[in-house]
Amino acid sequence: MKGHDSLFLLLFGFALWLAGTIYYELRGPVILETTSRIYWINFILSPILSSIVCILILRGRHIPQSAWGSAALLLALPGMIGEAVLLANFSSLMPRLQPASGGKYAAFLFAAYALFLGIAEMVSLKAVL
Numbered sequence: 001m002k003g004h005d006s007l008f009l010l011l012f013g014f015a016l017w018l019a020g021t022i023y024y025e026l027r028g029p030v031i032l033e034t035t036s037r038i039y040w041i042n043f044i045l046s047p048i049l050s051s052i053v054c055i056l057i058l059r060g061r062h063i064p065q066s067a068w069g070s071a072a073l074l075l076a077l078p079g080m081i082g083e084a085v086l087l088a089n090f091s092s093l094m095p096r097l098q099p100a101s102g103g104k105y106a107a108f109l110f111a112a113y114a115l116f117l118g119i120a121e122m123v124s125l126k127a128v129l
Contacts, residue, residue: 001067009074012057017079020050021086024105025094032101032108039104047112054116065127072120076113083109 024031031042054075063071083106086093090102097105 001063001071005061005063005071006074008061009057009071010078013075014078014082016050016053016075017082020079021082024108025096028094028097028101028105032104033098043108043111046108047115050112051116051119055119058120065123067124068120068127069117069124072117076117079109080113 030038032039054072057075058068058071061071087102087106090097090105091099094102094105
């Protein structure tokens, strides 16, 4: 992986996190604080869709599959750090959401990062074998 790819992945990861955070600040009450059915549909779809976007980024940048594990970390780390700060200050940074929704929001994040990082690691391991 080239040096400029690393910088791109970090910056794009930050931009993706920021866009997602703004989306959930605006739409979060409709997703997290309505019916159980709406929540679970979104809980399944959000990680899948965000993983697809991230995989398309890796493919679009022509990142070798053997480097997908490290590339995925570069893409995910800005968001994971941002989410740690956001969740520690959930009530003040996500004022449209009830404080009790912080756990549901964190579950979305955990599932999304885990799915993408897991896929990227499996692709990397398969490429090396």
